[in-house]
Amino acid sequence: MNSLPDAAEHTVKPTALIVHAHPEPQSFSNAQMRSARSSLQDQGYDVRTINLHENGWSPVLDRSGFPSASTYFKPQVEQMAAANAGALAPEVRADLDALFDADLLVLSFPLWWFSLPAILKGWIDRVFVMGAVFGGDHGLFDQAALAGHKAVLLITTGGSSDSFGEGSRFGVLDTHLFHIHFGMLRFVGYEVLEPIVTYGPAHLDADNRKAALSAIHDEFEQIATRSLLSFTSPA
Numbered sequence: 273m274n275s276l277p278d279a280a281e282h283t284v285k286p287t288a289l290i291v292h293a294h295p296e297p298q299s300f301s302n303a304q305m306r307s308a309r310s311s312l313q314d315q316g317y318d319v320r321t322i323n324l325h326e327n328g329w330s331p332v333l334d335r336s337g338f339p340s341a342s343t344y345f346k347p348q349v350e351q352m353a354a355a356n357a358g359a360l361a362p363e364v365r366a367d368l369d370a371l372f373d374a375d376l377l378v379l380s381f382p383l384w385w386f387s388l389p390a391i392l393k394g395w396i397d398r399v400f401v402m403g404a405v406f407g408g409d410h411g412l413f414d415q416a417a418l419a420g421h422k423a424v425l426l427i428t429t430g431g432s433s434d435s436f437g438e439g440s441r442f443g444v445l446d447t448h449l450f451h452i453h454f455g456m457l458r459f460v461g462y463e464v465l466e467p468i469v470t471y472g473p474a475h476l477d478a479d480n481r482k483a484a485l486s487a488i489h490d491e492f493e494q495i496a497t498r499s500l501l502s503f504t505s506p507a
């Protein structure tokens with residue numbers, strides 16, 4: 273699959289998986305996730321949401337997820353063995369199946385330390401299983417198991433839009449996001465769309481927050497034609 277299916281032209285519904293990571297249900301981040309979700313649903317997407325805080329997701333990749341682990345715990349070796357033996361932890365297996373089912377993955381989170389919150393990083397650690405999504409029978413990048421699927425980051429920031437960009441105080445946001453875009457998503461095969469960002473919602477007045485939520489809805493209406501990021505690596 274090289275492009276997102278146009279929902280209107282397909283009898284089989286395209287699917288989207290939203291993985292959301294904000295500890296406060298009344299946060300702006302949560303509101304923007306709901307706006308994205310309703311936009312995708314309006315276009316005919318079958319949308320599944322994984323709310324990591326609501327689910328009490330454990331972000332720690334350690335031997336507790338691998339009851340038959342060797343004495344010397346080497347995480348990726350154990351992931352491959354468990355993937356091959358059909359012995360992944362049930363919550364990991366379920367989220368992995370949801371990943372494979374989704375034409376579009378949306379990672380929804382507030383920017384924390386120029387990166388993603390630990391609970392979401394830990395979801396990647398545990399669910400991007402070596403031997404299932406890359407490595408083993410799969411390669412990396414276009415040879416990885418999620419090649420042909422698309423992914424997009426849906427973010428809020430503390431800093432205003434003026435504070436990001438070339439020559440600005442916090443620098444270029446895409447530079448900070450490279451480790452996610454390339455090191456996590458592209459690495460396992462995704463084609464990565466330009467991120468969708470609300471800058472500094474806490475500093476906006478009520479009208480501008482409303483407009484920002486509406487803009488998120490509009491951005492997701494255009495998701496099928498959203499630009500892909502390109503990377504200078506040969507991948």
Ligand SMILES: Cc1cc2nc3c(=O)[nH]c(=O)nc-3n(C[C@H](O)[C@H](O)[C@H](O)COP(=O)(O)OP(=O)(O)OC[C@H]3O[C@@H](n4cnc5c(N)ncnc54)[C@H](O)[C@@H]3O)c2cc1C
Nearest residue numbers: 299300301303382383384385386428429430431473474481
């Ligand atoms: C550990 C940590 C590290 C951080 N690192 C960074 C960093 O590196 N760079 C950076 O820029 N920022 C950083 N931040 C700040 C963080 O990114 C922002 O606080 C966050 O992204 C703001 O989004 P929010 O959803 O949490 O906003 P909220 O504070 O939840 O919401 C903003 C306002 O919108 C209101 N609101 C909620 N829902 C609606 C709705 N439906 N309609 C209208 N208004 C609504 C809320 O009531 C609130 O008044 C960091 C924060 C933490 C905790």
